[in-house]
Amino acid sequence: MTLSQKDQQYNWHPYTQHQTTGLLPAIVKGEGVYLWDENGKQYLDAISSWWVNPFGHSNKVIADAIYQQLMQLDHVLFGGFTHEPAVMLSEKLLSILPSNQKKLFYSDNGSTAVEIAIKASLQYFYNKGEKRTKIIAFENGFHGDTFGAMAASGISFFTEAFQGSLLDVVRIPVPTFENKKAVLEQLETLLASTEYAAFIFEPLVQGAAGMVMYPAVILDEMFLLCKQHKTFTIADEVMTGFGKTGKTFACDYLIQQPDMMCLSKALTGGTIPMAATSFSQEIFEGFLATDVSKAFFHGHTFTANPTGCAAALAAITLLESYENQQNIKRIHEQHLLFQERIQSHPRVATTRVLGVIFALEITTNQDTSYYGSLRNTLYNFFIAQGIILRPVGNVVYILPPYITTNEQLEIIYNTLSNALDIV
Ligand SMILES: *Cc1c(COP(=O)(O)O)cnc(C)c1O
Numbered sequence: 001m002t003l004s005q006k007d008q009q010y011n012w013h014p015y016t017q018h019q020t021t022g023l024l025p026a027i028v029k030g031e032g033v034y035l036w037d038e039n040g041k042q043y044l045d046a047i048s049s050w051w052v053n054p055f056g057h058s059n060k061v062i063a064d065a066i067y068q069q070l071m072q073l074d075h076v077l078f079g080g081f082t083h084e085p086a087v088m089l090s091e092k093l094l095s096i097l098p099s100n101q102k103k104l105f106y107s108d109n110g111s112t113a114v115e116i117a118i119k120a121s122l123q124y125f126y127n128k129g130e131k132r133t134k135i136i137a138f139e140n141g142f143h144g145d146t147f148g149a150m151a152a153s154g155i156s157f158f159t160e161a162f163q164g165s166l167l168d169v170v171r172i173p174v175p176t177f178e179n180k181k182a183v184l185e186q187l188e189t190l191l192a193s194t195e196y197a198a199f200i201f202e203p204l205v206q207g208a209a210g211m212v213m214y215p216a217v218i219l220d221e222m223f224l225l226c227k228q229h230k231t232f233t234i235a236d237e238v239m240t241g242f243g244k245t246g247k248t249f250a251c252d253y254l255i256q257q258p259d260m261m262c263l264s265k266a267l268t269g270g271t272i273p274m275a276a277t278s279f280s281q282e283i284f285e286g287f288l289a290t291d292v293s294k295a296f297f298h299g300h301t302f303t304a305n306p307t308g309c310a311a312a313l314a315a316i317t318l319l320e321s322y323e324n325q326q327n328i329k330r331i332h333e334q335h336l337l338f339q340e341r342i343q344s345h346p347r348v349a350t351t352r353v354l355g356v357i358f359a360l361e362i363t364t365n366q367d368t369s370y371y372g373s374l375r376n377t378l379y380n381f382f383i384a385q386g387i388i389l390r391p392v393g394n395v396v397y398i399l400p401p402y403i404t405t406n407e408q409l410e411i412i413y414n415t416l417s418n419a420l421d422i423v
Helices: 003-010 060-072 084-096 110-128 147-152 160-165 180-192 216-228 281-285 306-320 322-342 373-384 406-422
Strands: 027-031 034-037 042-045 101-107 134-138 169-172 196-201 232-236 260-263 275-280 348-354 357-362 395-398
Touching: 042 406, 060 306, 084 101, 084 275, 084 306, 101 110, 101 281, 110 147, 110 196, 110 232, 110 260, 110 275, 110 281, 134 147, 134 180, 147 160, 169 180, 180 196, 180 216, 196 216, 216 232, 275 281, 306 322, 322 348, 322 357, 322 406, 373 406, 395 406
Parallel strands: 134 169, 134 196, 196 232, 232 260
Antiparallel strands: 027 034, 034 042, 101 275, 260 275, 348 357, 357 395
């Protein structure tokens, strides 16, 4: 039996209807921007393996840091102990995060990073004896699949089955220059009720919604309203973090600073599952008391795993290198050139670019739902061409590893142009 056949026998894949899904390609090797399956077919990874892998697959610098760390100290419980990689990583992260971020709490994935921010918001007010038990979020946001994160995510068939069991979350539209006044008014009305502990959002780009982008100046205004009404802002930078928007964090485009930030995905360059939630000093102090019950009783077995911390430190060093900073600028410029060239195509409804993120909406009268027929036609076309792109409904986006060369980008762009002609 092939790996793909054995996989079908044993494994249950994420977001997959197994009754209608055939054999999945079994990837046996990754190097740089390429992956290879068991039949030797090569794939160009144009979405950085779900946005985690900006420095390429099997990166030697990160692999070496992981190996060295494993030989020194693999893991130690973070309850009651600390260790050098965690101290060094926190010091590093706090030096690149917005200046009001003062404390880090580690976990294993984007959903837990969000879970921690939401729980900390709720408990902060509980500790103070204030009744703020609800959350504000954007329509069509995505914050993960655990219960708190799922509650904060937009309602769709992903979360419908659990609607009765979720946290109280109110959703507001994503702001544009057109609806700005109405959105700000709606936000202010909600905030005035003093029932809300936090407002959670993906800053500037809603990834899973199809790289939906909105202006930083409006988010700044929303921050100010939240501050006035003492509701915390939670910037979920799980997707946007570590250079994807052209700055280290999407929040670097803002004048205001968030109270909390959620980081994961590219944190370890796609090597070790790892996440961090950062906090302002004010929030941290809301848990200080002589009474132990005011502490934040949350943790994960692998919290601040030393190997993950070492991988993250290596990944941040790579991000800060002159080479990758230039790569981010170069890819952005290439995207702008491609945008100019493609936007007049009759099948293109709209395009958008921020940092290394390029998105294109296709004009169609086909089914444009999340896993609709158009999406499947496109996905299969790209896979057949050896390019990994996962369209969201009628949106095709590119989020290439920063090491992608202009020649490789050209292959992705051309395949995308060709796809427009077949749909
Ligand atoms: C992917 C993602 C998450 C969830 O991360 P997981 O590691 O898949 O749990 C949360 N928020 C955003 C913005 C994401 O893109």
